[in-house]
Amino acid sequence: MKYMLIHCVDESAELSPDDDGREHGSAERSLAAWIEEMEGRGVLVHGDRLQPVAAAMTVRVRGSEVLIADGPFAETKEQVAGYDVIECADLDEAIEVASGHPTARIGTVEVRPLWQP
Amino acid sequence: MTPDAHAAVAEAFRQEWGRVVARLIGMTGDWDLAEECAQDAFAQALKSWPRDGVPRRPGAWLTTVARNRATDRLRRGAAETAKLKEAAVLSPAEDPVTGDGGRDDSGIPDDRLRLMFTCCHPALPLEARVALTLRTLAGLTTAEIARAFLIPEPTMAKRLVRAKHKIRDAGIPYRVPPARLLPKRTAGVLAVLYLLFNEGYAATAGSDIIRQGLSAEAIRLARVLARLMSDEPEALGLLALMLFHDSRRASRTDDAGDLVTLEDQDRAGWDRRQIGEGTGLLEAALRRGRPGAYQLQAAIAACHATAPDAAATNWARIARLYRQLAELAPSPVVELNRAVAVAMADGPAAGLELLEALEASGALAGYHLLPATRADLLRRLGRPGEAAASYRQAVRLAPTDAERRYLHRRLAETGHA
Numbered sequence: 001m002k003y004m005l006i007h008c009v010d011e012s013a014e015l016s017p018d019d020d021g022r023e024h025g026s027a028e029r030s031l032a033a034w035i036e037e038m039e040g041r042g043v044l045v046h047g048d049r050l051q052p053v054a055a056a057m058t059v060r061v062r063g064s065e066v067l068i069a070d071g072p073f074a075e076t077k078e079q080v081a082g083y084d085v086i087e088c089a090d091l092d093e094a095i096e097v098a099s100g101h102p103t104a105r106i107g108t109v110e111v112r113p114l115w116q117p
Numbered sequence: 118m119t120p121d122a123h124a125a126v127a128e129a130f131r132q133e134w135g136r137v138v139a140r141l142i143g144m145t146g147d148w149d150l151a152e153e154c155a156q157d158a159f160a161q162a163l164k165s166w167p168r169d170g171v172p173r174r175p176g177a178w179l180t181t182v183a184r185n186r187a188t189d190r191l192r193r194g195a196a197e198t199a200k201l202k203e204a205a206v207l208s209p210a211e212d213p214v215t216g217d218g219g220r221d222d223s224g225i226p227d228d229r230l231r232l233m234f235t236c237c238h239p240a241l242p243l244e245a246r247v248a249l250t251l252r253t254l255a256g257l258t259t260a261e262i263a264r265a266f267l268i269p270e271p272t273m274a275k276r277l278v279r280a281k282h283k284i285r286d287a288g289i290p291y292r293v294p295p296a297r298l299l300p301k302r303t304a305g306v307l308a309v310l311y312l313l314f315n316e317g318y319a320a321t322a323g324s325d326i327i328r329q330g331l332s333a334e335a336i337r338l339a340r341v342l343a344r345l346m347s348d349e350p351e352a353l354g355l356l357a358l359m360l361f362h363d364s365r366r367a368s369r370t371d372d373a374g375d376l377v378t379l380e381d382q383d384r385a386g387w388d389r390r391q392i393g394e395g396t397g398l399l400e401a402a403l404r405r406g407r408p409g410a411y412q413l414q415a416a417i418a419a420c421h422a423t424a425p426d427a428a429a430t431n432w433a434r435i436a437r438l439y440r441q442l443a444e445l446a447p448s449p450v451v452e453l454n455r456a457v458a459v460a461m462a463d464g465p466a467a468g469l470e471l472l473e474a475l476e477a478s479g480a481l482a483g484y485h486l487l488p489a490t491r492a493d494l495l496r497r498l499g500r501p502g503e504a505a506a507s508y509r510q511a512v513r514l515a516p517t518d519a520e521r522r523y524l525h526r527r528l529a530e531t532g533h534a
Contacts, residue, residue, distance in 0.1 A: 089288075089290075091238075092294065094288070
């Protein structure tokens with residue numbers, strides 16, 4: 001089964017000045033290790049990190065009008081910061097894969113099965 | 118012979134429903150189909166058994182009938198997907214982890230353990246785990262479960278449908294979890310069964326009979342779990358704990374429906390058979406040398422259950438057990454109980470000291486048993502005025518009429534009402 005991991009983190013916390021570089025570096029390293037492991041296991045289909053929410057806008061079409069607005073309007077502090085599509089035997093494996101990702105320690109990882117027709 | 122055959126079907130329903138459904142899910146992967154075919158098999162038993170006699174192995178008979186029904190229905194289904202499922206029925210894949218280790222002397226593999234773990238998967242909301250367990254393993258109807266939890270039937274039906282869809286759509290596996298996941302997932306199954314038991318145990322004599330019956334269902338399921346996981350001491354501990362509590366069911370309330378405290382209960386009314394069984398299970402669990410929260414709670418319950426009278430209760434041992442429990446599974450309620458036990462073992466002043474630490478933490482603010490316990494300790498310390506003030510506070514917070522009546526009586530006894 002395919003699942004999408006949606007990584008949600010508090011951007012301000014991540015960018016806060018008292019966040020020391022060493023810890024940041026170790027998160028980077030563990031991310032690289034996670035990618036390497038999941039690619040090796042054939043679990044990782046693809047994934048990417050997103051630019052901060054400040055770079056985002058929303059588009060809606062109502063009637064014939066195209067409505068453009070600045071940023072998403074989520075009430076939560078945590079914002080989507082990236083995603084991975086993974087291929088797993090079942091939900092238990094997907095949970096194990098998600099719990100190994102560094103964002104699970106600093107934020108929240110939503111595990112969502114992909115739509116299967 | 119007919120009444121006997123009907124009784125045999127009723128008994129087979131209690132004993133075999135969960136096993137038939139579990140096996141059918143294992144074969145077809147289709148939860149609705151499994152339930153429908155199990156229902157058909159029991160309907161067929163009601164017709165056949167009075168006529169042909171009760172089969173020697175009712176479970177095997179019911180599983181065969183249900184499986185044949187599933188095969189028929191899948192054959193009739195024209196779609197390709199149905200053909201795939203049919204292949205699965207004809208050559209069911211065995212669980213690579215458990216193999217057919219659950220096979221018992223009837224020769225039918227027992228899939229109920231897989232079903233329990235899937236129903237209690239942490240990705241499902243708690244109320245759905247409880248409802249799904251009652252529906253698929255215990256065989257309660259949607260209407261019965263709705264009544265037991267005091268919600269409208271359509272709401273419960275939706276809850277069950279959503280849970281089954283989630284199992285299918287999110288890929289929740291139908292299996293006993295691998296070793297590295299097993300301890301946590303087992304704790305999850307035990308928690309659902311204990312919740313079920315307590316729902317039934319909290320129901321008083323006047324409440325719905327189905328609600329009261331939840332305790333019996335929980336004991337039945339805990340028995341199945343204890344048998345299928347006989348090397349898991351916490352499964353034995355939970356069953357023992359339920360049996361100790363249940364042995365006091367009849368003595369817990371008086372004729373007016375008021376609560377009778379443990380101290381004042383008529384011990385002749387306690388079910389000795391249940392206490393004996395609980396004692397044996399607890400000993401078997403403790404011999405494994407892996408203590409856990411359910412074993413400790415069962416050991417505490419055993420101290421009460423086996424004391425000839427309230428005065429003979431081994432409070433020093435109970436206080437020690439609560440201390441162990443507080444280390445293993447810390448919670449403010451455990452601390453409160455420990456304070457009560459210490460007060461009984463070492464005197465009310467020692468108990469009050471622990472209680473004051475708990476009050477200072479603010480963890481149980483608004484919980485009526487906190488002032489009620491303080492009142493009781495103050496009363497025993499010969500401080501009736503302060504005791505009365507705490508009883509009044511407890512009355513304001515008490516959630517039921519029965520408890521308010523009890524506290525009012527105690528308040529009157531202080532002479533400061």
